[in-house]
Amino acid sequence: MASALDDLYRDIILDHYRSPRNRGRLAQPDVATQGANPLCGDEIEVSLVIKDGRVADVRFNGKGCSISQASASMMTEGVKGKTIDEVKDLVASFKGMMHGDFEPDGDELGDLEALQGVRKYPVRIKCALLCWNTLAEGLELLEKSRAH
Amino acid sequence: MLDVQAIRKDFPILERRVNGRPLVYLDNAATSQKPRCVIEALVDYYERYNANIHRGIHALSEEATAAYEGVRAKVAAFIQAPQPESVVFTRNTTEGINLVARSWGGKHLGPGDEVVLTEAEHHSNLVPWQLIARETGARLRFIPILDDGTLDMEAAARLIGPKTRMVSVAQMSNVLGTINPVGRLAEMAHAVGALMLVDGAQSVPHIPVSVADLGCDFLAFSSHKMLGPTGVGVLYGRLDLLEDMDPYMGGGSMIRSVALEESSWGEVPHKFEAGTPNIADTIAFGAAVDYLQDLDMENVRAHERELVGYALETLGELDGMRIFGPLDPAIRGGVVSFYYDDIHPHDVGTVVDRDGVAIRAGHHCCQPLMRRLGVPATARASFYIYNTPEEVDVLVHALKKAKELFSGVGIG
Numbered sequence: 001m002a003s004a005l006d007d008l009y010r011d012i013i014l015d016h017y018r019s020p021r022n023r024g025r026l027a028q029p030d031v032a033t034q035g036a037n038p039l040c041g042d043e044i045e046v047s048l049v050i051k052d053g054r055v056a057d058v059r060f061n062g063k064g065c066s067i068s069q070a071s072a073s074m075m076t077e078g079v080k081g082k083t084i085d086e087v088k089d090l091v092a093s094f095k096g097m098m099h100g101d102f103e104p105d106g107d108e109l110g111d112l113e114a115l116q117g118v119r120k121y122p123v124r125i126k127c128a129l130l131c132w133n134t135l136a137e138g139l140e141l142l143e144k145s146r147a148h
Numbered sequence: 149m150l151d152v153q154a155i156r157k158d159f160p161i162l163e164r165r166v167n168g169r170p171l172v173y174l175d176n177a178a179t180s181q182k183p184r185c186v187i188e189a190l191v192d193y194y195e196r197y198n199a200n201i202h203r204g205i206h207a208l209s210e211e212a213t214a215a216y217e218g219v220r221a222k223v224a225a226f227i228q229a230p231q232p233e234s235v236v237f238t239r240n241t242t243e244g245i246n247l248v249a250r251s252w253g254g255k256h257l258g259p260g261d262e263v264v265l266t267e268a269e270h271h272s273n274l275v276p277w278q279l280i281a282r283e284t285g286a287r288l289r290f291i292p293i294l295d296d297g298t299l300d301m302e303a304a305a306r307l308i309g310p311k312t313r314m315v316s317v318a319q320m321s322n323v324l325g326t327i328n329p330v331g332r333l334a335e336m337a338h339a340v341g342a343l344m345l346v347d348g349a350q351s352v353p354h355i356p357v358s359v360a361d362l363g364c365d366f367l368a369f370s371s372h373k374m375l376g377p378t379g380v381g382v383l384y385g386r387l388d389l390l391e392d393m394d395p396y397m398g399g400g401s402m403i404r405s406v407a408l409e410e411s412s413w414g415e416v417p418h419k420f421e422a423g424t425p426n427i428a429d430t431i432a433f434g435a436a437v438d439y440l441q442d443l444d445m446e447n448v449r450a451h452e453r454e455l456v457g458y459a460l461e462t463l464g465e466l467d468g469m470r471i472f473g474p475l476d477p478a479i480r481g482g483v484v485s486f487y488y489d490d491i492h493p494h495d496v497g498t499v500v501d502r503d504g505v506a507i508r509a510g511h512h513c514c515q516p517l518m519r520r521l522g523v524p525a526t527a528r529a530s531f532y533i534y535n536t537p538e539e540v541d542v543l544v545h546a547l548k549k550a551k552e553l554f555s556g557v558g559i560g
Contacts, residue, residue, distance in 0.1 A: 004167070004502060005498075005499060005502050005553070008498065009495075009553055014553075014554070017554075039510060040493075040494055040509070040510050040511070040524075040525055041510065041511040041515065041518060041524040041525045042524065042525075043524070063524050064492065064494075064524070065492035065493075065494035065495050066492060066495050066554070067494070067495075121498060124494065124498065127494060
């Protein structure tokens, strides 16, 4: 197998693809948002329960390629227990890493760093970002509804 | 038969390597590669006789006009149209269909009228009709496809009736590869006083197509899928229909006389070619038509029929392979869509690309058909005159690698 492929499909990515974490839909989410990539037909839903300003529970549902599914699975692990602001920071860091204007160092992104290899495949970046954009939209909705 | 090795030498891009491997270009249904003669025709025009057409009285303009109009005649002969004037140059197939939907549909469709399409249409033969139906109150009906990817012709016989004004169907599906009996559908349409539009985007580049034989009223197709440049399309229309239709766009070239308040239109086809057209690419498209004409479309079809037969056979031997569309090469063009071992088509596309193999992965602008097939997307290999059985083998080998990589994945 060519090394560039190994770089994209790292073991941890394949592991999340094979055994996705937090897959499904929360029965009573505080917010649930859908996202779609019209170019490839991938669809995703992210639902959140917020308690005391922290992500108490999170699920994702949908169909897509290994990158989109693994990214979503790892994202749910990454955001669980974090405060809204911490989640926002994580979203920004992950997007920054994908767009190449942020080099992750240390533990900030944890397992998510494995998705770095996607950067070499411009058409696949959208796959990795789909769940993150959907999550960000959920956070925005949440803030809007709380502002009123 | 085609001398494929000789043909390959005419395509400079085939010398390219991708990811260290020789390019195996199997995305011809998206766009074809271009032979040197087409590229040279572009350069020749820009270097020797670049000028605007239909207006200058200088030598260059006359040469450019003659070349541009010469392509119209070539294209008319290529599809056996009765006269060059029935050939309108557009940007692509999509624009041709939009032109008919708007200029013909806008004038002739009304509440209660029906336009009959199929479940398998490309968005370009669906969305223009949705737009005009919404404006005019006309209703869209859809011929279903059977599980083997062919049209349900019994349902077609029921759907095409007294309310039908237009039947618009692709001659070859860009996903299933099915060659649809559009000649028969044209007869059915005409029997109830309706018109027939054939979306020839996938068929005209690959099989002999004669509007005289098909008996269709409109035929739309694109240059870039048949060795020509992007940005040029053809709409063939029956002359009396084109003459009756209003212009699609207003501007220069398409008028007879213009006053501040009102204008009168020029003759067909210029009425539909407002503004300076894509002169260079149209002229180079003429070189592509010559190239195909020299090969003979019967030979092109025979080559692809053999290749698709081989692909169906070898891909079909892979465990976990699901191939969509008819398995009989006699009614199938050189397009093979598949879903392999529950590996998402995007992942398949990325893995085979590492071996230099270019295929398409996605919904192919056919979302309703994807829903009908029960998959979010498919991978698609599509062939042309320069492809070989050995290239199919390279694809098969790359697919086996994908399976190895994703073994144990089965979560849809």
